[in-house]
Amino acid sequence: MVKGKILVSGCLCGKKVRYDGKDAACLDPRFVRWMREGRLVGICPEVAGGFSVPREPCEKAGDTVVDKFGHDFTAKYKAGADKALALARKYGAAVAILKQNSPSCGSLYIYDGTFSGIKKRGEGVTAELLRKNGIKVFGEDQLQEVEKEIEQN
DSSP states (O other): OOSSOEEEEGGGGTOOOSTTSOOOOOOOHHHHHHHHTTOEEEEOHHHHTTOOSSOOOEEEETTEEEETTOOBOHHHHHHHHHHHHHHHHHTTOOEEEEOTBOTTTOSSEEEOSSSSSOEEEOOOHHHHHHHHTTOEEEETTOHHHHHHHHHHO
16 A cells, blocks of 8 residues: 555545646546545646646646647646645655646646647656656556556555
């Protein structure tokens, strides 16, 4: 069993923190059980980085994160990622479950930066920072892998 908590995107916990003011509540029985057991620690890196709800959607274009008008919000994304890493360290989280496709949290896929709805392989700012610091990052569509990881530890 994982000794520490599992860091998760706040929107997956039902918090209305997404750019559009909605949540992306994960109703998978495993996720719900982990939440009920108090194993999950939620954070929205974008809100932690200073964004309001709602906000303009952003996409990662290379090493920068921009909105559809070309405004560069990379610094806020990095600030939120730093806060997510600090929270993971505080709670001893060795595993994170983050929202796929997000410029912060996407762990396998993100939008391609053209605001055309096209996704590409890649990871968001927070997912990348967590991985570089030894935290295993999964998307909400990889809970079977998370369960295996939890059982191994």
